Amino acid sequence: xxxxxxxxxxxxxxxxxxxxxxxxLVKKFGGITATQNVDLSLAQGARHALIGPNGAGKTTLINLxxxxxxxxxxxxxxxxxxxxxxxxxQRVHQGLVRTFQINQLFASMTPLETLAMVVSQQQGLGxxxxxxxxTNRRVVERCEELLTLFRLTEVMNQRTEVLAYxxxxxxxxxxxxxxxxxxxxLDEPVAGVPAGEREELLHTVAALPADVSVLLIEHDMDLxxxxxxxxxxxxxxxxxxxxxPQEIANDxxxxxxxxxxxxxxxxx
Numbered sequence: 013x014x015x016x017x018x019x020x021x022x023x024x025x026x027x028x029x030x031x032x033x034x035x036x037l038v039k040k041f042g043g044i045t046a047t048q049n050v051d052l053s054l055a056q057g058a059r060h061a062l063i064g065p066n067g068a069g070k071t072t073l074i075n076l077x078x079x080x081x082x083x084x085x086x087x088x089x090x091x092x093x094x095x096x097x098x099x100x101x102q103r104v105h106q107g108l109v110r111t112f113q114i115n116q117l118f119a120s121m122t123p124l125e126t127l128a129m130v131v132s133q134q135q136g137l138g139x140x141x142x143x144x145x146x147t148n149r150r151v152v153e154r155c156e157e158l159l160t161l162f163r164l165t166e167v168m169n170q171r172t173e174v175l176a177y178x179x180x181x182x183x184x185x186x187x188x189x190x191x192x193x194x195x196x197x198l199d200e201p202v203a204g205v206p207a208g209e210r211e212e213l214l215h216t217v218a219a220l221p222a223d224v225s226v227l228l229i230e231h232d233m234d235l236x237x238x239x240x241x242x243x244x245x246x247x248x249x250x251x252x253x254x255x256x257p258q259e260i261a262n263d264x265x266x267x268x269x270x271x272x273x274x275x276x277x278x279x280x
Contacts, residue, residue, distance in 0.1 A: 029056040031225045032077070032108065032195045037086035039072055039249075046072040048250040049086070054195060054225050061228045061240035063260075065269060069249035070229050074197055078110050079103050091194065107194030111184050111201060119173035123164045123183050126172065127155045130190040154190070162186040162216055178209025182216055189224070196220070198228045202235060214238070237261070245269070 032054040039047045047069050054060055064070055075081040079100035088096045090108055118126055131154045159165045162182040167175055181201055188196055202210055220226060230236050243260045245252040247269050260266055
């Protein structure tokens with residue numbers, strides 16, 4: 013990987029500790045350019061947030077990273093490997109995992125059953141996940157870890173469809189972590205979560221394993237500024253600026269963009 017290719021590497025970043033990078037990423041839909049030459053570098057263990065007003069191109073960028081969309085031009089690398097044209101499931105296998113704005117869960121399964129299935133598949137036991145839990149000690153132990161980390165132990169035997177919405181979001185993150193990601197893309201984890209359920213989710217996001225590099229896409233600026241050590245601002249499909257939370261909060265361009273879109277940038 014060439015360090016000079018990205019205009020958004022910090023002094024502490026080197027080619028050795030960059031886990032995910034986009035270089036000159038462009039996506040056009042007919043005459044509309046949704047992403048414009050996006051350079052973004054995610055460091056090992058990063059707590060990095062991607063923000064921007066509605067229509068900035070955040071979802072398009074994430075869809076490009078995860079393989080849902082093919083770029084018009086540009087390059088994406090994961091741990092130094094070019095994944096630009098790799099299928100979504102192959103990217104997951106390589107360690108790039110995403111949560112979604114909208115829950116995509118098995119309604120009739122419990123959190124324990126769901127995690128047992130994912131963990132079994134991850135450990136190469138995919139054809140035996142349905143066997144009574146307890147058959148494989150490694151699966152049991154990993155499920156217990158995830159249920160505890162994501163505060164799901166008390167509801168582990170309830171059908172997912174009856175869980176509180178905040179618990180469903182926690183389960184979705186638990187599933188993502190069960191895939192043993194090297195890079196985790198959190199797509200608006202608190203979207204639609206009632207105020208009374210948000211604190212538990214925020215604490216859980218903060219407690220994600222330090223070795224997992226996280227890119228957070230979020231409108232909730234309280235969460236962004238509490239979580240991120242680095243923030244990239246996307247406007248009209250292009251990177252406006254990037255910096256520490258303090259630098260972003262004090263950036264007049266960022267303030268102007270958010271005020272111009274009738275949105276509030278907290279901490280400004």
